[in-house]
Amino acid sequence: MEKNHHHHHHHHHExxxxxxxxxxxCIALNLLFVGIEAVVGLYFNSVGLLSDAGHNLSDVFSLVLVLVAFRMGKASSTPQFTYGYKKATILISLINALILLVAVGxxxxxxxxxxxxxxxxxGTVISWTAGAGILINGLTTWLLMGGSKQDINVKGAYLHMLMDTLVSVGVVISGIIISYTDWMWIDPVIGIILALIIMVSTYNLLKESLLMTLDAVPSSVDRDMISEKLDKAGCLISWHHLHIWAISTTESAATIHIxxxxxxxxxxxKTEIREIFNNAGVHHCTIETEIDGTECQAYSCK
Structure with a gap:
């Protein structure tokens, strides 16, 4: 079990x-784009481009926050912070969800x-800049897509960049439609539609971050499945006081009394329960054992 635990941490570290x-x-790429957008906006006196540069700068800030979360998640434990600063990764995911919600608003x-x-x-210059935004933001979104399924912090950054990509696509599409139809209203309508689509994912991210902050069972852990397998465990008379919570955005912990x-x-x-928790993705667990009236003993399956 010790080996499995180290394997999990090694995999997480990779x-x-x-x-x-x-x-x-991604931070370097988007900072470069923000700089170009700001220079072009100043040169052509475009408030739209300057405001978009400011918005993209907020996305860079979100990317930096996630980078900080990675660093804090790897920090060693201390006598005061016995889990290190892993919980900070959850707080940062919550902050990013709120920033994303404000941006959508x-x-x-x-x-x-x-x-x-x-x-x-x-005009043409702004349309070309929107096209460049599709390339830059699209590349960033693609790079973050894989990690978005493993960590809600990465998911938050992924949603930020996906929103920007869709907004840039919306600007280009609306520009094409307007050039042929003169429907000026199409631009804001597309903007609202895209914002509502992103809001659904933002709500889910915000909900998951809030639940993890409140030590709810992480969505990646199936508590019902764990309960069913515990009920079928051969050597148990009974079990109670099962608690499962998130240590970080990628690691979970549990305690149980048997x-x-x-x-x-x-x-x-102990061997069977350790296997149940490990298969469920919970790699930090403490098992308290009681034998008919005797004092209970605690066993850690770290």
Whole structure:
């Protein structure tokens, strides 16, 4: 079991190391794009481009936050912080979800304003910049896609970049439609539709982050399946006080109290329970064992 535990941490370390490099590359790429967008916006006196550069800068900030979360997640434990700073990764995912929600709200407000005050679509330079945004944000989104299924922090950054990519696509599509039809209202309508689509994923991210902050059972862990397998465990008389919570955005912990007939049964039960938790993705668990009226003993399956 010790070997399995180390294997899990080694695998987690490999994931965070590879994503670390991807995030550094994405931050550099998006900072370069923000700089170009700001320069072009100043040169052509485009408030739209300057505001978009500011928005993209907030995405860079979100990427930096996730990078900080990776670093904090790998920090060693201390006498005061016995799990290290792993919980900070959950707080950062919550902050990112809130930032994303604010960004979606800003797009909806801006789109409603454009509906009430229709203006001609941006010129060729702005359309080309939106096209560049599709390439930059699209590449960043693609790079983050794989890790978004393993860590909700990466998922938050992925949603940020996906939103920006869709908004850029919306600007290009609306520009094409307007050039043929003069339907000025299509630009804000597309903006609202895209914002609502992203809001669904943002809600799920916010909900999951909040639940993890409140020490709810992580969505990646099937508590019902664990309960069913515990009920079928051969050496157990009963079990209670099962608690499962997230240590970080990628690691979970659990405690359980079991009752057995003898110490021999306790050893067999521990082995079986460790396997149940490991198969469920919970690699930090403590098992308290009681034998008919005797004092309970705690066993860690770390």
């Amino acid at each position: 994931i965070s190391t590879s994503m670390n490099k991807i995030f550094i590359f 800003a797009i909806i407000i801006e789109s409603i304003y454009k509906l009430k005050n229709p203006q001609p679509i941006s 009752v057995v007939d003898s110490w021999e049964d306790a050893e067999k039960a």
